[in-house]
Amino acid sequence: MNRLWYLTRDSISPLLAALMGSYLLAWGVTTLGISALVASGVSFHSAETGLLLLAFPVCLAGFLWAFASRHRYRLSLMLAAVGSLMTAAGWQLQALILP
Template sequence: MTRTHSRPLQQLGIALRILAAIPGGWAFSWGFVACGTAALVALGAPFHDAETALLMLGLLVFAGVFLWSFAARSVLRVCAVLVGGALLFNAAALLLQRAILS
């Protein structure tokens, strides 16, 4: 482990990575599950089949982005991708749903 204790900037970096990994990763995977479910339903899959498939993938995605939050060189890029991705996925899910139901 690096000697990070004396450097507030590095502690902030760790705090950001933890925030990115847990709430950020959750929001991102949630969006992924919602968007993927809606997309599979749009392709003709029954709702619960689509949901189940995406739940399985979503958990693996969550574990993956959790690891990436710590492995990535730039913490800011991690935050940008996770927050941006969460917003895009959720918006896409809503749009897809509207298109399917209309």
């Protein structure tokens, strides 16, 4: 049982933390970016296409940064918090745009 716990803690947990943190960061960038571009006059479909193309490199960069960091749990938590705040800001901006 101890071997399974160490295997999970040492290999799977950092992977999941980095993956979730980077995913939330990419989601936040996409949400806030689309809302900001639409508010500035860009068509929705153009903003969506551009930022969904940008989401993969953002997610990949966040994942590699979080996975390579010494403090990977702290950095993954920071990425998730920033992504969540950006998502909330994007939703608020979207609520202001839509009648």
